[in-house]
Amino acid sequence: MKVGVFDSGIGGLTVVKSLLEHKLFEEIIYFGDTARVPYGIKDKTTIIRYAIEAVEFFKNFELDLIIVACNTVSAHALTEMREASTCPVIGVVEAGILATANALKDKTLNILILGTKATISSKAYEIGLNEEGFHNLQAKATGLFVPLVEEEIYNGEILEATLKHYFKEIKNPNAIILGCTHFPLISDAIQNYFSSDTILIHSGDAIVEHLQKSFDFSIKYNKTKLEFFASENPEALKAVGKKWLQV
Ligand code: DGL
Numbered sequence: 001m002k003v004g005v006f007d008s009g010i011g012g013l014t015v016v017k018s019l020l021e022h023k024l025f026e027e028i029i030y031f032g033d034t035a036r037v038p039y040g041i042k043d044k045t046t047i048i049r050y051a052i053e054a055v056e057f058f059k060n061f062e063l064d065l066i067i068v069a070c071n072t073v074s075a076h077a078l079t080e081m082r083e084a085s086t087c088p089v090i091g092v093v094e095a096g097i098l099a100t101a102n103a104l105k106d107k108t109l110n111i112l113i114l115g116t117k118a119t120i121s122s123k124a125y126e127i128g129l130n131e132e133g134f135h136n137l138q139a140k141a142t143g144l145f146v147p148l149v150e151e152e153i154y155n156g157e158i159l160e161a162t163l164k165h166y167f168k169e170i171k172n173p174n175a176i177i178l179g180c181t182h183f184p185l186i187s188d189a190i191q192n193y194f195s196s197d198t199i200l201i202h203s204g205d206a207i208v209e210h211l212q213k214s215f216d217f218s219i220k221y222n223k224t225k226l227e228f229f230a231s232e233n234p235e236a237l238k239a240v241g242k243k244w245l246q247v
Contacts, residue, residue, distance in 0.1 A: 001215075002027040004058040004066045006051075009037035010150070010240050011181025012069030015092065016226075017245055018204030019067075023220040024211060028227070029061050030241065035232035039072040040116020040143050040180070047118065051077035055084040057229070063087050065215075067207060071096075071179045072116050075124035090210065092203035093119075096177055097128035099206035103199055104134070104175055112170060113139040114190075115179035116146065125179055138173065142166045142180075149182040155189055163193045175199040 003025045005012055009032045016030060031054055033039070039047055051073045058066055066089045068074045068081065074091030081089045100111065111134055113125045120141040129137060144162050153159055176198055178184055184202045191200060211217065226247055230237040241247070 001025050001064045001217075002029070002062065004029045004031065004061065004063045005069050006054045006058070006066060006073065007032050007069040007181055008039035008050075008072065009034050010237055011146070013241050013244050014181055014184045014202075015067065015069035015204040015207055016241075018202070018208050020224055020226075020245060020247075022208050022212075022217075023222060023224070024208065024217050025224055026221045027225040029058070029063065029229065030227065030237075031057055031229045032231075032237050034230040034234075034237055038116065038143070038146055039070060040118050040146065042072075042118060044076045044118075044122075047073060048077040048080045051081050052084045055081050055089075059086070065090065068092065069181055069203065069207075071181065071203065072118045075115075075119045075122040090207070090214075092181075092207055093124045093179070094128065095206040095210035096179060096201055096203055097125060097132060099209050100129065100134070100175060100177060100201050101132040102209070103201065107133040108136055109134075109174035110136045110138065110171070112173035112176045113137060113179055114142050114145075114176060114183060115139075116143050117141040119179055125177060138170060140166055140170065142183075145186060146180065146182050149185045154186055159186060159189055163189060167193060173198060175201060177201045178203065 068091040071092055074093040078091045120139050126137055187200050228238045228241050
């Protein structure tokens with residue numbers, strides 16, 4: 001299986017990490033739109049336009065599947081990407097909703113959804129979770145976490161102050177959806193801020209769970225060919241990829 005992974009920038013590498021850990025693919029083509037990141041503050045029309053351009057880019061490769069690692073794109077442009085693509089397209093929002101429904105047997109539990117402004121304003125997670133029977137939801141746009149992670153700030157004073165800024169009025173959730181590619185990198189800090197009992201839902205693990213239910217992955221690839229592409233400064237993306245993924 002040859003898969004394309006699309007993100008607005010480097011954050012989608014957290015999803016690639018999960019794919020590599022589970023040895024699902026023979027080849028991964030990663031495309032990060034580093035020239036135009038962040039998507040999370042843009043409007044729907046722009047996000048759709050950029051997402052369709054990514055589908056066009058992936059047509060240069062004979063892909064079996066496109067994974068949209070970006071929550072913002074998954075929330076706003078999945079239908080349009082599917083229409084434009086010749087191969088199946090799956091997104092992290094749908095996967096995250098299903099993973100949450102699997103992880104939480106009690107539908108009355110309180111779920112906190114985190115994401116960019118665009119993801120939260122789409123209400124994509126709320127709509128999907130409501131359909132799964134969850135109604136005790138809180139949602140918070142926490143876009144400042146994105147540049148912090150890009151600056152490799154995973155703990156310390158600035159992050160603590162940002163956590164306090166966003167969460168001071170949030171009542172302790174039973175589960176948190178890390179609805180943005182960057183947030184798994186600060187999951188320890190988020191977990192520590194709340195309680196060790198709080199269940200964190202990670203897009204990368206969610207997509208693996210979703211894939212394993214939808215496709216036959218009887219073959220495990222001990223070696224995956226990984227290629228990185230970026231709309232700006234691909235060398236920088238490659239360097240981060242090598243560091244994060246230890247490849
Ligand atoms: N990749 C985006 C997401 O998962 C976060 C960064 C951005 O705003 O583009 O929503």
